[in-house]
Amino acid sequence: MALVAYLFYQMGESSYKKTRLKGDPFISGNRPSKDPRDIHVGGDNLYWGFTHALRKYLDPLVEGHTGIVNDYVYWFVVTLAFVLVFLYLLI
Amino acid sequence: MNWFNFFPLIMVVTLVIMGLYVVLFKKNLIKMIMGIAIIQNGANLFLVSLAYREGYVAPIWTSAPATDMVLPTPHALTLTSIVIGVATTALMLSFVIMLKKHYGSINSDDARRCRE
Amino acid sequence: MNVDLLLQSPVFILGIPLLFAFLTPLADKVSKELRNAVFIIGLLLTALFVSLMAYEVYTIGSWTYVFGAEDPTAITDVSFFRITFLADGFAVLATLTIIITAVGVGIYSFGNMKDFDDLGKFYTLFLLTLAGVMGMVLTSDLFNLFVWFEVTSIASCGLIAYHNERGESVEAALKYMIISVIAGLLLLFSIGFFYGEYGVLNYFLIRDSMDGAFIDILAIGLVMVILSMKASSVPMHMWAPDAYSEAPDSITPFIAITSLGSLFVLFRLIFFVFRGAVEPSSIGNLLIILGVLSMFVGVSMALKQSDVKRLIAYLSVSQIGYMMMAVGVGFATLGTADYGAFGVNAVEGGFFHMINDGVYKALLFLSVGGIIYAADTRDLNRLGGLAHSMPFTTFFFIIGGLSIAGIPPLSGFSSKLLIYKSVYLYNPVLAIIALVVSIVTLALIGKIFFNAFLGPDQKIGMKIPRSMILSMGVLTVIIVIFSLFPNYVVSEIIAPAIEALGVAV
Structure with a gap:
C-alpha cells in the first residue's frame, strides 16, 4: 500500500516543473512582493467583511467609547440611577 | 424633632450634587478633582452627622461623666476617610501634573488618547 | 504543626504582603538579587498561608477570626463590633484564584521588567495591591471593606502608571483613579446608610x-453598582481597556484580578448579607441584565480593536458578563424549586468560571506580553510570523485562547457548559446569547493567533527570558489540571464555597 502511494508520489514529483511563481502566496493576482510584511494578511484586514457588514451596529458603539473621563462618570451615574429605580420598582 | 435636625443632611445632599455637577460637566481636570473633594466632604459630614446622639458624650474613659457614650465607629471611619482622601487627592493631582507634561493640557477633552 | 498558627492564617495572608511590601524597597538598597528574593519569598509565604487556610477550612470547617480579641476564634457578644475576617469555603475560592495569578505574575515580572530600574517601588505596589484584594475578599466588615477597597485602588493605579514616561499610562491611571475614588465615596455613603x-x-x-x-x-x-464598576461590567467598563492596555505587561492580569476580587465581594454580599432582605428575582435580573450587556458589548467592541492588549481587555469584559449572568440566574431562582433543579448549577458554573477565568486570562495576557516583549509592538497590523521564533509562547497562547473560547478539552469548556445547561432552563435566549458570544470569542482568538503567530517569518522576534516561560508554564499546568479534573474542582472547591454562602441545596 505504501509502495503504491510512493509510486504515485514519484510520478507527480517527476513531472513537477520548477517555475518561479509556483508555491508563492496568491494575493489578488498581483505579483507578490519580497517583503514578508506585505504577504501576511492581518490586522484590520482580517474579518473586514464581518465588521463592515455590522457597521450600523458597531459604529455607534465605538463612537460611544469617547475616552473622556467625564463620560465614564456619566455612565456610572446613569447606571446607578437605573439600578436604584429598577430595585425600587421591583422590591 | 424639628427641621433643624435635618440641616446636616440637607447640606450633605447639596454638597454631593455640587460635586457630581462639577465632575460631570467641568472639563478641567483640576476642577474635577476639586469636585471629588467636595463629594468627599459631603461623605464625611454625613458620617459625622449620623454619629451625633443628643445627650451622649465622647467615648473617652478618663474622668468621663456617668452618662451614655456614642459609638466611636463613625468617627474612626471619618478619620480613615479623610486620610484616604488626602492620599487619593495627592495621587490624582500628581497624575495631572505628569499629564500636563506629556500632553501639554489639563483639559479632559485632550486626555483621550486611549479610546474606542 | 501548631493548630493555633493555622487558625491565624487569615491574618498572615494580609500581614505578609504588607510586611514584605515595605521590606522590598529596603532590600533594594542592598542589591537587586536580595530584593527579588524578598519579593518572591513574600509571595510564596502568602501562597503557603492561603493553602494552610484552605487545608484548615476543608478539614475542620470555617471560622471567624476576630481582631483584637483574647481568643481570636471565639465568638462573644462584642465580637461583631470588632473587625472580623471570615475564613470559609468562599474565601478559600477567592484567595486561591487571586494567589495563583499573583504567583504567576510575580515570576513573570522578573523577566519582563528586568530592563527597568526602580523596581523596589514596583514590587511594593504589587504586594500592596495583593494585600488589598486579599483584604477585600476576606473581611466581613463594611468599614474594613472600604479601607481595602481604597488600598486596592491607590496601589493598582500606581501600578498602571508605572511607565510614567508614557502619557497614555498616566492618562489611563488618572481615569481609573477618578472613577474609583468616586465609587469609594459612594461606598462610604452606603456604609453610612447601613450604619x-x-x-x-x-x-x-x-x-x-x-x-x-x-x-x-x-x-x-x-x-x-460600585462593585460592578470595579468588576468592569458594561456600561461602566470603559476604564478597563484603558487600564489593561496601558499597564505594564506583567501587571495587566493583576489589574484583572482586582476586578475578579470585587466580583467575589459582590457575590459574597448579595448571597450572604442581602439575601434575606430583598426579592431574589430583582437583584438576579439586574445581574443578568448587566451580564448580558457585558458579554455582548465587550465582544462587539473587541471586533474593532487592532491593539492586541485592548482586544483581550474587551474579551475579559465579556467574560465577566458570563459570571454575572450565571450567578444572576442562580440568585433569581433562589427560594423556588427551580433553584434545586438548575439554579445551583448556574452558581457553580459561575464560580467555576471565575477561578478558570483568573487563570486563563492571566495566561493570555502574559503570552501577549511575551509577544510585545519580543516584537516591541502591540499593533496587530504590524505583528506576524512570531510562531517561527517563539514556539513556547505560541503553545501557551493556544492553551489560553482555546480555554477562553470554551473549546472542549479545556477548563473554560467545563464551566461554560455548566452555565449553558443551567441558563438554558431559565431562559433559552440567554444560553443562545452566551453561545454566540463564545463563538465570536473563538473567532477573535483566531484573529490574534493568525495575525501575531502565523505568516512568513518577519525576523522581528527576540528571545524572551526564561522566567516568563516558566510562569506561563505554571499557569498552563494549572489550566490542564482544571481541565482534567473538573468534577473534582467542582466538588472540592466550588461546592464548599456555595455551602459557605448558605445557599447549598
Whole structure:
C-alpha cells in the first residue's frame, strides 16, 4: 500500500516543473512582493467583511467609547440611577 | 424633632450634587478633582452627622461623666476617610501634573488618547 | 504543626504582603538579587498561608477570626463590633484564584521588567495591591471593606502608571483613579446608610437585622453598582481597556484580578448579607441584565480593536458578563424549586468560571506580553510570523485562547457548559446569547493567533527570558489540571464555597 502511494508520489514529483511563481502566496493576482510584511494578511484586514457588514451596529458603539473621563462618570451615574429605580420598582 | 435636625443632611445632599455637577460637566481636570473633594466632604459630614446622639458624650474613659457614650465607629471611619482622601487627592493631582507634561493640557477633552 | 498558627492564617495572608511590601524597597538598597528574593519569598509565604487556610477550612470547617480579641476564634457578644475576617469555603475560592495569578505574575515580572530600574517601588505596589484584594475578599466588615477597597485602588493605579514616561499610562491611571475614588465615596455613603439604620457594620449583624426598607434598597443599589464598576461590567467598563492596555505587561492580569476580587465581594454580599432582605428575582435580573450587556458589548467592541492588549481587555469584559449572568440566574431562582433543579448549577458554573477565568486570562495576557516583549509592538497590523521564533509562547497562547473560547478539552469548556445547561432552563435566549458570544470569542482568538503567530517569518522576534516561560508554564499546568479534573474542582472547591454562602441545596 505504501509502495503504491510512493509510486504515485514519484510520478507527480517527476513531472513537477520548477517555475518561479509556483508555491508563492496568491494575493489578488498581483505579483507578490519580497517583503514578508506585505504577504501576511492581518490586522484590520482580517474579518473586514464581518465588521463592515455590522457597521450600523458597531459604529455607534465605538463612537460611544469617547475616552473622556467625564463620560465614564456619566455612565456610572446613569447606571446607578437605573439600578436604584429598577430595585425600587421591583422590591 | 424639628427641621433643624435635618440641616446636616440637607447640606450633605447639596454638597454631593455640587460635586457630581462639577465632575460631570467641568472639563478641567483640576476642577474635577476639586469636585471629588467636595463629594468627599459631603461623605464625611454625613458620617459625622449620623454619629451625633443628643445627650451622649465622647467615648473617652478618663474622668468621663456617668452618662451614655456614642459609638466611636463613625468617627474612626471619618478619620480613615479623610486620610484616604488626602492620599487619593495627592495621587490624582500628581497624575495631572505628569499629564500636563506629556500632553501639554489639563483639559479632559485632550486626555483621550486611549479610546474606542 | 501548631493548630493555633493555622487558625491565624487569615491574618498572615494580609500581614505578609504588607510586611514584605515595605521590606522590598529596603532590600533594594542592598542589591537587586536580595530584593527579588524578598519579593518572591513574600509571595510564596502568602501562597503557603492561603493553602494552610484552605487545608484548615476543608478539614475542620470555617471560622471567624476576630481582631483584637483574647481568643481570636471565639465568638462573644462584642465580637461583631470588632473587625472580623471570615475564613470559609468562599474565601478559600477567592484567595486561591487571586494567589495563583499573583504567583504567576510575580515570576513573570522578573523577566519582563528586568530592563527597568526602580523596581523596589514596583514590587511594593504589587504586594500592596495583593494585600488589598486579599483584604477585600476576606473581611466581613463594611468599614474594613472600604479601607481595602481604597488600598486596592491607590496601589493598582500606581501600578498602571508605572511607565510614567508614557502619557497614555498616566492618562489611563488618572481615569481609573477618578472613577474609583468616586465609587469609594459612594461606598462610604452606603456604609453610612447601613450604619444609620442599624448601628452596625458587620456582615453578620447587618444580615440579621435587615428588613428591606427603602434605605436598604438605596444602600444595596449603591454597593452593587460600585462593585460592578470595579468588576468592569458594561456600561461602566470603559476604564478597563484603558487600564489593561496601558499597564505594564506583567501587571495587566493583576489589574484583572482586582476586578475578579470585587466580583467575589459582590457575590459574597448579595448571597450572604442581602439575601434575606430583598426579592431574589430583582437583584438576579439586574445581574443578568448587566451580564448580558457585558458579554455582548465587550465582544462587539473587541471586533474593532487592532491593539492586541485592548482586544483581550474587551474579551475579559465579556467574560465577566458570563459570571454575572450565571450567578444572576442562580440568585433569581433562589427560594423556588427551580433553584434545586438548575439554579445551583448556574452558581457553580459561575464560580467555576471565575477561578478558570483568573487563570486563563492571566495566561493570555502574559503570552501577549511575551509577544510585545519580543516584537516591541502591540499593533496587530504590524505583528506576524512570531510562531517561527517563539514556539513556547505560541503553545501557551493556544492553551489560553482555546480555554477562553470554551473549546472542549479545556477548563473554560467545563464551566461554560455548566452555565449553558443551567441558563438554558431559565431562559433559552440567554444560553443562545452566551453561545454566540463564545463563538465570536473563538473567532477573535483566531484573529490574534493568525495575525501575531502565523505568516512568513518577519525576523522581528527576540528571545524572551526564561522566567516568563516558566510562569506561563505554571499557569498552563494549572489550566490542564482544571481541565482534567473538573468534577473534582467542582466538588472540592466550588461546592464548599456555595455551602459557605448558605445557599447549598
